[in-house]
Amino acid sequence: xxxxxxxxxxxxxxxxxxxxxxxxxxxxxxxxxxxxxxxxxxxxxxxxxxxxxxxxxxxxxxxxxxxxxxxxxxxxxxxxxxxxxxxxxxxxxxxxxxxxxxxxxxxxxxxxxxxxxxxxxxxxxxxxxxxxxxxxxxxxxxxxxxxxxxxxxxxxxxxxxxxxxxxxxxxxxxxxxxxxxxxxxxxxxxxxxxxxxxxxxxxxxxxxxxxxxxxxxxxxxxxxxxxxxxxxxxxxxxxxxxxxxxxxxxxxxxxxxxxxxxxxxxxxxxxxxxxxxxxxxxxxxxxxxxxxxxxxxxxxxxxxxxxx
Amino acid sequence: xxxxxxxxxxxxxxxxxxxxxxxxxxxxxxxxxxxxxxxxxxxxxxxxxxxxxxxxxxxxxxxxxxxxxxxxxxxxxxxxxxxxxxxxxxxxxxxxxxxxxxxxxxxxxxxxxxxxxxxxxxxxxxxxxxxxxxxxxxxxxxxxxxxxxxxxxxxxxxxxxxxxxxxxxxxxxxxxxxxxxxxxxxxxxxxxxxxxxxxxxxxxxxxxxxxxxxxxxxxxxxxxxxxxxxxxxxxxxxxxxxxxxxxxxxxxxxxxxxxxxxxxxxxxxxxxxxxxxxxxxxxxxxxxxxxxxxxxxxxxxxxxxxxxxxxxxxxxxxxxxxxxxxxxxxxxxxxxxxxxxxxxxxxxxxxxxxxxxxxxxxxxxxxxxxxxxxxxxxxxxxxxxxxxxxxxxxxxxxxxxxxxxxxxxxxxxxxxxxxx
Numbered sequence: 001x002x003x004x005x006x007x008x009x010x011x012x013x014x015x016x017x018x019x020x021x022x023x024x025x026x027x028x029x030x031x032x033x034x035x036x037x038x039x040x041x042x043x044x045x046x047x048x049x050x051x052x053x054x055x056x057x058x059x060x061x062x063x064x065x066x067x068x069x070x071x072x073x074x075x076x077x078x079x080x081x082x083x084x085x086x087x088x089x090x091x092x093x094x095x096x097x098x099x100x101x102x103x104x105x106x107x108x109x110x111x112x113x114x115x116x117x118x119x120x121x122x123x124x125x126x127x128x129x130x131x132x133x134x135x136x137x138x139x140x141x142x143x144x145x146x147x148x149x150x151x152x153x154x155x156x157x158x159x160x161x162x163x164x165x166x167x168x169x170x171x172x173x174x175x176x177x178x179x180x181x182x183x184x185x186x187x188x189x190x191x192x193x194x195x196x197x198x199x200x201x202x203x204x205x206x207x208x209x210x211x212x213x214x215x216x217x218x219x220x221x222x223x224x225x226x227x228x229x230x231x232x233x234x235x236x237x238x239x240x241x242x243x244x245x246x247x248x249x250x251x252x253x254x255x256x257x258x259x260x261x262x263x264x265x266x267x268x269x270x271x272x273x274x275x276x277x278x279x280x281x282x283x284x285x286x287x288x289x290x291x292x293x294x295x296x297x298x299x300x301x302x303x304x305x306x307x308x
Numbered sequence: 309x310x311x312x313x314x315x316x317x318x319x320x321x322x323x324x325x326x327x328x329x330x331x332x333x334x335x336x337x338x339x340x341x342x343x344x345x346x347x348x349x350x351x352x353x354x355x356x357x358x359x360x361x362x363x364x365x366x367x368x369x370x371x372x373x374x375x376x377x378x379x380x381x382x383x384x385x386x387x388x389x390x391x392x393x394x395x396x397x398x399x400x401x402x403x404x405x406x407x408x409x410x411x412x413x414x415x416x417x418x419x420x421x422x423x424x425x426x427x428x429x430x431x432x433x434x435x436x437x438x439x440x441x442x443x444x445x446x447x448x449x450x451x452x453x454x455x456x457x458x459x460x461x462x463x464x465x466x467x468x469x470x471x472x473x474x475x476x477x478x479x480x481x482x483x484x485x486x487x488x489x490x491x492x493x494x495x496x497x498x499x500x501x502x503x504x505x506x507x508x509x510x511x512x513x514x515x516x517x518x519x520x521x522x523x524x525x526x527x528x529x530x531x532x533x534x535x536x537x538x539x540x541x542x543x544x545x546x547x548x549x550x551x552x553x554x555x556x557x558x559x560x561x562x563x564x565x566x567x568x569x570x571x572x573x574x575x576x577x578x579x580x581x582x583x584x585x586x587x588x589x590x591x592x593x594x595x596x597x598x599x600x601x602x603x604x605x606x607x608x609x610x611x612x613x614x615x616x617x618x619x620x621x622x623x624x625x626x627x628x629x630x631x632x633x634x635x636x637x638x639x640x641x642x643x644x645x646x647x648x649x650x651x652x653x654x655x656x657x658x659x660x661x662x663x664x665x666x667x668x669x670x671x672x673x674x675x676x677x678x679x680x681x682x683x684x685x686x687x688x689x690x691x692x693x694x695x696x697x698x699x700x701x702x703x704x705x706x707x708x709x710x711x712x713x714x715x716x717x718x719x720x721x722x723x724x725x726x727x728x
Binding site for chain 1: 312313316317319320323324527528531532533534535536537538539540541542709
């Protein structure tokens with residue numbers, strides 16, 4: 001059973017096709033990642049899911065029913081470009097957003113104070129938003145997103161601009177929400193986060209869905225012949241080695257694609273013989289980033305070739 | 309149409325607006341400025357400087373008559389006027405003026421009144437001063453001088469005192485207001501003053517409320533708050549809430565501003581000077597408020613729409629002149645109509661939607677307007693809301709999510725066809 005189904009969404013701005021016939025399904029209780037580079041169409045897709053934009057064609061279905069106000073009430077949405085009323089007080093802001101979702105009264109008040117304490121902002125509850133630092137304003141915005149205890153949480157680039165501590169806090173809360181059976185959908189261009197947190201992903205590029213499915217399925221599909229390696233030493237000899245198809249450096253890890261899937265033992269042996277210190281050797285593993293670059297990169301190459 | 313989400317928006321708007329310094333400041337200060345202004349004007353009029361006047365005639369007997377009349381007149385009572393009297397002919401006057409020139413320029417002598425012999429025939433007298441156009445001085449001197457001239461003129465003719473008194477009298481032009489009501493009442497300047505106050509308040513309130521609406525929409529747009537809010541409420545709900553919130557604020561302000569007038573009409577707590585008595589009823593005020601409420605929704609829809617088109621206040625200021633004209637033209641019609649409330653323009657403007665928001669209440673204050681016209685005015689303006697609101701809503705919906713380049717008007721028209 002899918003919580004949310006996106007069916008053939010298309011959106012065109014003037015002549016630019018922002019989202020092109022996108023379809024995907026968000027399973028119940030999942031953390032769902034919408035990944036793609038900047039300008040790929042993530043935000044437009046999310047806005048259509050939220051009913052902020054009406055799609056040119058296609059529809060979004062919530063547990064079998066087309067989305068409407070009912071869905072809006074059940075969703076907490078954190079847009080990419082954050083915004084709050086500058087002159088409004090912190091607590092008033094939170095209560096206002098909760099009230100728009102139909103939650104008001106003592107419960108909302110209590111909950112708001114709980115979250116403020118958790119985010120270490122309780123003593124600022126009577127400050128004006130404009131007196132808070134950017135980071136703190138982001139926290140307030142996030143609290144406003146989840147205060148009404150939504151069934152769905154849609155976060156557009158939630159980690160941008162957060163420091164490591166708050167990033168962890170946010171992750172913690174997202175996982176907590178998942179455990180409580182909520183559906184979390186977030187978009188990001190940071191593959192690391194998506195890889196660590198999501199159990200389902202959709203990859204979007206130039207408005208088209210180029211990959212979708214559970215993270216495990218995707219990885220195992222692309223991981224054959226792939227080794228991810230963390231090491232110290234010199235591995236330049238591998239470049240011309242007959243068993244290696246491709247090497248890509250991703251900073252901390254290096255992705256190595258072999259010609260055959262049964263050659264990983266041979267590779268490890270070679271590395272040890274050459275005195276390379278192997279810190280981590282993960283056969284049949286591929287990072288999301290590698291998959292993304294392979295898919296999106298190919299597509300770009302193809303396009304350039306066509307243009308040229 | 310009004311659900312808990314709209315209510316939440318209205319509540320926030322009210323809280324923000326009613327608590328703002330601008331609102332409190334304007335609500336209290338504006339009447340003070342207005343009534344204070346009138347008060348200062350009255351005070352200045354009453355507070356005349358001391359005047360020293362030299363009165364010159366060409367015959368001793370005439371000089372004597374003026375002396376007797378002026379020194380015994382009301383003018384002397386408060387000691388503000390000092391007169392000196394001279395007798396000389398026109399040729400000598402020139403030398404006299406040269407001699408007195410310095411004292412005139414210094415202000416020690418306010419002016420020289422010259423009454424030539426010919427004044428006995430044509431009543432033309434001359435006044436020499438640094439400030440020869442002083443209406444309050446000429447008004448105060450006119451009556452005693454005229455009296456002496458009339459007395460001298462008729463001196464040798466056998467006229468009874470009665471006849472003489474008639475000749476002395478000026479004309480009293482009393483206007484009577486004819487209305488449907490049975491009694492014909494003497495027209496009061498009060499209604500003219502009221503109509504001026506009404507048009508001024510309506511104009512100011514529309515302008516202010518509109519500006520605040522514009523700013524608030526632009527703030528939401530440029531701060532990107534609007535996207536968060538649109539994820540909870542529909543753009544139409546947001547716009548409705550904002551318009552109603554602003555309209556309620558403006559209505560509260562208007563009622564506070566009008567409260568002295570309401571008190572004057574409905575109670576006898578305040579006694580106005582006879583010449584300022586107002587002859588309007590509570591129905592006038594109710595009509596004004598009702599019409600104003602409809603007008604607010606109309607104008608605020610337009611201001612909201614405008615705010616959504618632009619990204620920043622500068623662009624908005626330069627792009628919103630069409631709406632400013634829609635406020636200013638009716639205001640000018642209303643003000644000029646006070647003189648001539650039955651002119652064709654006034655008749656058309658008092659029923660023309662949008663224009664009638666300001667023009668009709670003013671017209672109804674100055675002249676009697678048939679009931680059907682008042683109802684027609686309300687109906688037409690309400691109908692216009694149903695015409696304008698969907699258009700404004702559509703542009704608003706597209707506009708609030710647009711950022712970047714300032715759109716052309718032709719693009720804005722295209723937005724109407726967008727499926728957003």
